[in-house]
Amino acid sequence: MLNKNAWESSEWTKRSYQLLKGIKQFPQDSKLIMVIRHSHRYDSNSIRDHPKDLLTPVGHQYAKLFGESLPKDRPIRVYHSIIERCKQTADNIINGYIHSPLSAELMGTLDVLYDIGITQEDFYREAAKYPLDKLVYRWVAGLYPQEMIPPLQEYAMKAARRIWNVLESAPERCIDIHVTHDLILSVLRLGWFGLPFQEWPSYLSGILFSLQKKEKKILLYDFNYLISLEQPFWFQNT
DSSP: OOOGGGGOSSHHHHHHHHHHHHGGGSOTTOOEEEEEEOOOBOOOSOTTTGGGOOBOHHHHHHHHHHHHHSOTTSOEEEEEOSSHHHHHHHHHHHHHHTTSSSOEEEEEEOGGGTOOSOOHHHHHHHHHHSOHHHHHHHHHTTOSOTTTSOOHHHHHHHHHHHHTGGGGGSOTTOEEEEEEOHHHHHHHHHHHHOOOOSSOOOTTOEEEEEEETTTTEEEEEETTEEEEEEOOTTGGGO
């Protein structure tokens, strides 16, 4: 059951609540893909140490509450990046959901939820020079050599092959949940849907969508709005 009062403690929890509310706006028989940022984490204040940052107690609490708040008439499958805080988030979502009579399955890691095709040293160097949003715009503008990082659209298509196509094997009415990072989430939102940044992704927030293949449309819940988008021309070839 989705209890609004439990999500009123901060701005990021309110945004997470809005994402959960969005599930009800989709047709009951649809399969859904949800891509979210991990839950609240400790901050080492060093980008080189960020991979080691784990969830705070608040992060554990709200990730479990996220699972408890998912509709109990839909099975879920949860994927996560290789970074431990994403696995912690996924574990808590599963643990919060397990009292449902429907299935909840932890599917494990997907490489595209963390690996964008750049070495750590190259990424740290560029992230030290530019804010992450500007770094993404430089990437999409083709300002980096392909020897350093593949084009953003190439990564977005690869991620779609991994994330969109695994939905085929999901049970009816399933929600496939992918736990990733703020940078990855922003890149996918831009590379899949052509949507510019509005706000940087907060904890346990993200995008929710269904693939309407017959209509060649995508139904997307994004920042509290449900919108219908044209399917990317490359989708049939992923």
